[in-house]
Each structure stands twice: as structure tokens, then as C-alpha cells.
Amino acid sequence: MPRLSIAQREPQEKLQVILRHAAQVFCDKGYEGASIRDISRSSGVSLAGLYYYIKSKQELLYLIQIHTFETIVARLEKRLPEAATPVEKLRILVHNHLDYFLQHPVEMKVLAHEDEALEGAFRKEVLEVKRRYVKIALGIFEQMRRTGLARQLNPRVAVLTLFGMMNWTYTWHRSETDPKADALAETIAGMFLHGVTNGYGNGSPRLLRSAAETLRNRRARADNL
Amino acid sequence: MPRLSIAQREPQEKLQVILRHAAQVFCDKGYEGASIRDISRSSGVSLAGLYYYIKSKQELLYLIQIHTFETIVARLEKRLPEAATPVEKLRILVHNHLDYFLQHPVEMKVLAHEDEALEGAFRKEVLEVKRRYVKIALGIFEQMRRTGLARQLNPRVAVLTLFGMMNWTYTWHRSETDPKADALAETIAGMFLHGVTNGYGNGSPRLLRSAAETLRNRRARADNL
């Protein structure tokens, strides 16, 4: 008895429902720890019914990961041309990443945490998008170095450390109490660019100055190079 | 037939062998993806034989995590009193963490990646050590703020971002090609403290100056506050 439910009007809309619930289950129990039966129960689709929409559990994870990753990279590539300087580009990258992260925490955790769960062709395809993403970040950092803005750090280490700052958030960020995307992005971009110290001071640092103001001033100085 | 093998002379030495192999298997396949049979095969102990040394698969993971975590925290607490300034303490924390990380990559990956696999009392105990560790880091950061060295950042965000930089290394670091612990610790501590930019320059940054020298100079300036 095929239902004429709301979820039926668009073609393959039910697959989207399944993917949403699957992402939640993978997020809660991990890919290996989650069973197809869990996903069946959660999505309300019978065990066998799931296999009308997907070919395997692996494909389920693949669809979640590839969609999430391609979306985040596509958004980035769309926003990047707005930026004139490498520093602006860097800020856009960080904001884009964290904004998407906090808007889709479930999918992003599955993407970050189940990095090694896929095998074969599925894995290779996701890895390709990842490499594209990292290459963009590396390009921005190299630009910063070429314009004399960045120190002579190992670019690979610097960039992957930045991804560490951003991706690790899924282990600790609570949306109710922790900073929202904008503030978080500003803090992390600021940390990546200038660290946590009041590095300029030779006199007493102006402690009462707000962090945002400090950041604004520094940015202005740095961007004017 | 109890063997008089080399592994037998010390009491419970065989448990250590089992734990080493279990850590490797958990590292390769994840906690849920790994089976007791995998660990049996890898360690050379029969399936039933394992249960002479452990009570459950959960306990296996618990023993690996708690030992790794307590060791790293104990080392830190031992080394911290050497430091006079908060910045020195911060550097010791970063070096201690990464040094241990690269010396025991398998166990550290299991600790970082299987954060949510434990349940009940096991989980609570590991969480307690983690909280102790984070509290130490928070204390150091607060000291940096109180002495006017650190900007007015959200301490929780700053510290957990630092842990992100350090813990994420397990996803990308290749011991053959990437920097060793000392260099990596210096880079990451430097990034946390000063970021990646040549922030001081109002003239042209001295690009030929080595990263290490830059770092040394900055550190000297910062520590003299």
C-alpha cells in the first residue's frame, strides 16, 4: 500500500528522509555501531523497504558524506571570488566551514568522524573531494606566504592544523551555550592568523578593549599590506 | 598447557601483549568494527583465552584509554612545575601532548577517536581524567589572560581549539614525512600563541629569516612581560 503522504510528491523525496535519519543514527552510534535495523526503526521504513532506495549500508554512508562535502566545497567556491586578499579568502573559508558545521552538525560529524568507514570506490570518491578542499586551503595559505603575510611555516602542517581547529568542534560544541557560527569563525580565524596573545604590547596591554575591537584593528593593519 | 614463554615471567605480562594488539585492532577497524576474534587472531590468544584476562570488550577499550590518558596527564603534571611563566607551561603542555601522540600513535588514536564508545562507569572514569586535563589547560590559559598576555577570548573556545589542533593530527600525520614531535610542537604552540602571520611587519617582512628564528625572537619578547 504505497502512501500518498506528503513525502511522496517529489521524486525520491523518501530517500532524503531516509538519509536524514541515517545520518542521525550514524551520528549517535557510529557507522559500524549502527545497524540497518536502527535506521529502519528511526525512519519508519521497513528493513526490506530500505533496500528499494539503497544498495547497501556503505552506499548510505557514501550518499551522506559526498553530499555534505560537495555542498560545503561548492559553497566555498561560490563565495571565494568575493574576496580580494588572501586573508579575506581565509576568513571566508573558516566562516563557510563553521557556518555549515553548526547548521548541519549531524552530517558534519558523520563526515569528520567516519572518515575511514568507506571502502573501495566510495572511499576514493569522497577522498577526491577532500583533496580538492585541502588544495584550496593550501592555495590560500601559499598566497599568504607569497605576499609576505604568513611566516615560513610548513604549509601542510599549518593548513591541517586549521582543519583540526575547525573539525574538532564537533566533539565539544554545544549550540545552546557556545558561540554561534559568526563569533566562532571570527575567533578561530583570529587564532589562526594572530594566535591568542596580545603580541604587540611592549607596554601594558589594554585589557579592557574588547576582543572584537582588537581583532578589527589587527585585521585592518594586516590587510593593508 | 600454560607456556613458559618470555611473556610469562612478569605477572600479567600477557595482558599487556593483549592490550597492545587490541589497541592496534581498534585503531585499524574502530571499536565497533573490531571483533574479539580479530584481537584473538592478532594477539595469538584463543577466543576463550582472552576472557581469562578481561571481562568484556568494553573493559579492553577502557584499559587502553584510561592507561593512555592517565599516563599523558601524569607526565604533564610532572613536567609543569619546571615552568616559570604561563607561556612556558603552555609550551610544555603542547610538547607533552604531541610527543606522546607521536610516540604512541595507535593508543592516542583510539583515545581520540573512540571517545563515545564506552558506556556507564567506564565512560565516566575516562571522562573524569579528560576533565582534569582540560582543567589544567584552562588554568594555564587563564593565567595568560591574567598576566595580560592573552587576548580576551572565550577560554573554553581557545583551549578546545588548541586540543583540536593537537588531536586532529592523528588523521593526517605520517611519521615518515611530517615533522617530528619537537618541530611539530613548536609549530603548533607558535600558531596558538602568535598565529601564522608576520603580524609585526609594517615594512617588508624579512622572508629569509627562518621560522625557528622568528619564533625564538617572538618568544623572548613575549616572555619578558
Place this chain on the structure above:
DNA sequence: GTTTATCGAACGAACGTTCGAACGGATTGT
């Protein structure tokens, strides 16, 4: 003869996946 260490065999439960039947709606043949 008790204790310590070890393992083959088996337990029930849960796993991912498949099979065949059934349903309702649209299309076709008459």
C-alpha cells in the same frame, strides 16, 4: 589435589542482505 592458565566448542542474539508476495494506480485491450 587444588590452583592457574588455556582452549575447542557451542550459545543465543544480532547482523546485512535477499526473496517473494502483496498492494494501489495507471495503462491497456475489448
Place this chain on the structure above:
DNA sequence: ACAATCCGTTCGAACGTTCGTTCGATAAAC
């Protein structure tokens, strides 16, 4: 107009496999 046919969709039941764990036997050590 209406029965027959087909098709996209759904699911109960079962498949064979693997899972974590336990039991009872066994052999050396003391």
C-alpha cells in the same frame, strides 16, 4: 465501461554469517 495487465513501492520472513560471551575439559605447577 470494465476486466486484465503492468509497474513502482512496500514489507514479513527468512537466509547465512558473524557477533560477544560462556562452559567444560585439559594440562602443567605447586
